[in-house]
Amino acid sequence: MLIPSYNPGPRLAETVRTARAHWDPVWVVVDGSTDGSAALLETLALEDPGLRVLIRPENGGKGAALLDGLTAARAAGYTHALTMDSDGQHPAECIEGFMSASAAAPGAMILGAPLFDASAPRIRLRGRRIANAWTNLETLWAGIADTLFGFRVYPIAPLLEVMQQTRWMRRFDFDAEAVVRLSWRGVPARNLPAPCRYFTAAEGGVSHFHYWRDNVLLTWMYTRLFGGFLVRLPLLVARRIAR
Numbered sequence: 449m450l451i452p453s454y455n456p457g458p459r460l461a462e463t464v465r466t467a468r469a470h471w472d473p474v475w476v477v478v479d480g481s482t483d484g485s486a487a488l489l490e491t492l493a494l495e496d497p498g499l500r501v502l503i504r505p506e507n508g509g510k511g512a513a514l515l516d517g518l519t520a521a522r523a524a525g526y527t528h529a530l531t532m533d534s535d536g537q538h539p540a541e542c543i544e545g546f547m548s549a550s551a552a553a554p555g556a557m558i559l560g561a562p563l564f565d566a567s568a569p570r571i572r573l574r575g576r577r578i579a580n581a582w583t584n585l586e587t588l589w590a591g592i593a594d595t596l597f598g599f600r601v602y603p604i605a606p607l608l609e610v611m612q613q614t615r616w617m618r619r620f621d622f623d624a625e626a627v628v629r630l631s632w633r634g635v636p637a638r639n640l641p642a643p644c645r646y647f648t649a650a651e652g653g654v655s656h657f658h659y660w661r662d663n664v665l666l667t668w669m670y671t672r673l674f675g676g677f678l679v680r681l682p683l684l685v686a687r688r689i690a691r
């Protein structure tokens with residue numbers, strides 16, 4: 449499983465430790481972090497052969513880091529990868545369940561359907577509803593429960609193909625564009641509920657999502673994808689009728 453990481457804050461070590469308690473191997477892609485987390489992880493990896501640290505010297509974004517991780521995973525012979533955030537928001541206890549769902553349906557993408565508690569900021573939930581509406585439209589309601597939640601198992605080969613066809617999908621547009629483009633390619637979505645927590649700054653919560661910058665990025669992404677949606681509309685309609 450892959451954990452992209454950029455200046456993740458104090459929950460990193462615990463996040464990696466719990467991930468390792470549930471899975472072997474865990475690869476962390478350190479994406480030009482400047483907080484000393486690369487050294488911390490390399491120290492942990494010295495004592496743990498199940499932990500591998502990949503280091504990108506410059507920050508390239510979540511999608512760029514996952515692209516590196518996925519490329520290395522395929523070279524090592526893996527066919528599927530679970531992706532999980534480095535800041536403790538994702539439920540490590542769901543890893544085995546997601547991996548078995550993927551083994552049972554290797555052609556599918558296994559998507560976390562986030563269960564939020566009272567810690568979730570209202571503004572993020574509203575943004576999410578808008579993003580989900582766009583994804584539903586552009587996939588013609590192909591059954592994607594949540595377009596932004598990054599706790600997922602992907603089949604590596606089609607995801608790499610999709611990523612190699614665009615120079616976008618490298619930052620926070622990764623999660624949403626990945627599901628839309630994989631869905632267009634006929635990769636079915638299986639949604640599994642998974643709790644998502646938000647931590648306050650005092651609890652060690654860190655976010656690199658910038659409201660304006662990243663909502664502009666997502667709006668631009670849906671605008672870009674709209675052309676692809678129109679071109680594929682006959683195919684998507686035919687698929688819907690077949691279902």
Ligand SMILES: Nc1nc2c(ncn2[C@@H]2O[C@H](COP(=O)(O)OP(=O)(O)O)[C@@H](O)[C@H]2O)c(=O)[nH]1
Nearest residue numbers: 452453454479509510513533534535655656657
């Ligand atoms: N590699 C890499 N990962 C990132 C970057 N920004 C965010 N991430 C990853 O994406 C996850 C989600 O980002 P985060 O900043 O927590 O956003 P939020 O959870 O949506 O508020 C983080 O936990 C990291 O694992 C980045 O620039 N590079």
Ligand SMILES: [Mg+2]
Nearest residue numbers: 535537654655
């Ligand atoms: Mg986060």
